[in-house]
Amino acid sequence: MDSSLERGLALLTEIAASGDHTAHTLAAAVGLPVSTTYRYLRTLRATGYVREGEGRYEPGRELLALTGRHSAQSALAEVGPAVLSSIVDALGETAVMIVRVGTQALCLRKSEPDKALKYTFAVNQLLPLHAGAGQRVLLAWAPETVIERVLEAEREQYTDNTLTTAQLRHTIQSVRQTGWAVSRGEYEAGSVSAAVPVMFHGEAVCSLDVAGPESRCGDKGWVPRAVTVLQTAAADLTDALESWTTSSSKATSFSKKGTS
Structure with missing residues (x-):
């Protein structure tokens, strides 16, 4: 394989996996000089495979299309509201759908x-990956490079309950084993939240999070009940994603036949 192509593919692979890099961290990750990395990034940005903001690089529209993330997020935006409404109806608290954007959540x-x-x-509010149930669920299923960057970075201590590095490392394993996370005032004092991942083709494409005040959600029975509701909603959302993507694929195939 041409060495130039190999370098470009290496950069794309790293950006697709980690989602958020500077030119210097990219160069270190793939073993390229920084000057060479900048040259490739200019080309990738011009062709839509990478986008840049304030010196940080993340997947562009073309790379998102190749990895299927753009399609998945479009599907989530379309079918998600009904699923979130079902959670609110069952629990009477706020339900949110959160996705990972590099080393942050949204x-x-x-x-x-x-x-x-x-x-x-x-x-569209950006959130930290290290604080809050829905965010930590996404951190637990993020690529190892993303996990290490979050753990090694200087992180904001939002409340007295925001997790330490040691606690974060432990909770990543715990969340992977149990399949859910709970937060008690980690991001906003006085709140309680529970969250589960929505798995699609082996990837956590989003998390479903339900949150309320401790006065209503602080008793020991609320979290298990919330997790059960969330897991049912996550399964429904996975099924909806399967149906949505199948329908989209059929429509695209029909459109191509019609124009051929």
């Missing part, structure tokens, strides 16, 4: 109860 969709006191995120 609130993709939300559904809220009609209550004065509630905990929620704004749609």
Whole structure:
């Protein structure tokens, strides 16, 4: 294989896996000089495979299309609201859908109860991967390079309950084993949240998180009940993603036949 192609593929593979890099961390990860890395990144950015913001590089629209993430997130945005509403109906608390964006998380969709006191995120709000149940679920299923970068970085201590590095390492293993996470005031004091991953083709494409005040969600029976509801919703969402992508594939195939 041409060495130039190998270098370009190595950069794309690293960006697709980790999702968020500087030119220097990319160069170190793939073993290229920084000057060479910048040259390749200019080409990849110009062709839409990489996008850059404030010196950080992440997958562009073309790379997202190749990996299927763009399709999955479009499906989540379409079928997610009904699933979130079912969680709110069952538990009476705020339900959010969170996706990972590099070493951060992002609130993709939300559904809220009609209550004065509630905990929620704004749609498209960036969130830390190290604090909060939904975010830590995504951290647990992130690539090892992302996990290590989060653990090694200087992290904000949002409350007295925000996890330490040692606690984070332990919880990653725990979340993988149990399949769910719980947060008690890690990101916002006084809140309780539970979350599960939504698995699709072997990847955690998002997490489903339900959160409320400790006054309503602090008893020991709330978390198990919330996890059961979330796991049912996650299974429904996985089925919906399968149906959505199958329908999209058939529509694309029909469209191509019609124009051939």
